[in-house]
Amino acid sequence: MRVVSGIQPTGNLHLGNYLGAIRNWVRMQDEMEEGSECLFFLADLHAISMPHNPAELRKATLEMAAALVACGIDPDRSVLFNQAQVPAHAELQWLLNGTARMGWLNRMTQWKDKAGKNREGQSVALFAYPVLQAADVLLYQATHVPVGDDQKQHLELARDIAQKFNNDFASDDDPVFTLPDPFIPPQAARIMSLRDGSAKMSKSDPSDMSRINLVDDADTIMKKVKKAKTDPEPLPSEEAGLEGRPEALNLVTIFAALTDSTVEDVLRDFGGEGFGKFKSALGEVLAEKLSPISARFNELLKDREAIDAVLAKGAAKARERGLPTLKRTYEALGLLRH
Ligand code: TRP
Secondary structure, eight states: OEEEEEEOOOSSOBHHHIIIIIHHHHHHHHHOOTTOEEEEEEOHHHHTTSOOOHHHHHHHHHHHHHHHHHHTOOTTTSEEEEGGGOTHHHHHHHHHHTTSOHHHHHTOHHHHHHHTTOGGGSOHHHHHHHHHHHHHHHTTTOSEEEOOGGGHHHHHHHHHHHHHHHHHHSOTTSOSSOOOEEEOOTTOOOOBOSSOTTSBOOTTOSOGGGOOBTTOOHHHHHHHHHHSOOOSSOOOSSGGGGTTOHHHHHHHHHHHHHTTOOHHHHHHHHTTOOHHHHHHHHHHHHHHHHHHHHHHHHHHHTOHHHHHHHHHHHHHHHHHHHHHHHHHHHHHTTOOOO
16 A cells, blocks of 8 residues: 545634644554555646745645654654645656646636636646646555545546556556545544634634634643533534534534544534533643644744754655656656656
8 A cells, every 4th residue: 555645734623624634644554554655745737837936835835744744744754744845746747748648637626616717817836736746646656545525527637647647658557647536534524613613624724713723722722622612502413404504514523533532422422502611611622732743833833954954854754655666657658768
């Protein structure tokens, strides 16, 4: 098994990032067997496909690296790096640009959503974004790619590119690329805003009360939970009773995710209780689970050298892992290179 996944560097990491993506990476890492490996990277090259501020990108990349380590990605067991330090990603993308078709990219829903009515004004990078994503995984012969539902289409495109490249430039019994399988983690919880149960928890929400940040201390967490929007009804004893109550559902989902239980389990314990009691319990669980993470995170943020060292070591390993496939791709295409 070779697991490869990327995440765009964003600042202001919050509970939604942790329970939605990062924690699943940590689990996959912890469940890896001998001979298998996880590669996790910060997709900083992808970040330049939209208008961006260089100083903010640099800061977000360092912050995200620190957060991943604080959340449990172990740089000694997993390969943790940022794309920009592994030139093979950009190289392989260019090589795959000869195989990817305009028509395929035109069908990508993320491209359509992000470009909207102004396709002519978008960067070429935004259009070619999925080809870089294909290079990210094909470079390492990934077998499993954990992603959110919204990235499934990009993974299918990576398979199409791999398949066409193999057909065009390799023999059937010796393909250049492995076709990667998207892996949508079953426990990827969708965490919503504490102020509005119909909006995703987001770093760009103007109200800081809408989210639990990974840097929040126990008092702040408790305050935010106590102020979280709810409704006047007590908690139901069954899941069906949460229908039409998105804020209540969100808090119960968070509790379940943090305690490795299900919504049903939580309702069995708290059904019939008012929110006062439930919120205290939730605040305590959150503080207990997040405080080691935020302590480690805050400590790492102050140690730029340590983060640089982690990324440099990861990049060196990634360059080594990617080299054979990169070489074979050049060769298969008839490109001379010594
Ligand atoms: N596009 C992904 C996202 O926005 C991030 C990403 C980049 C990625 N390259 C990848 C995910 C390769 C999985 C594999 O979430």
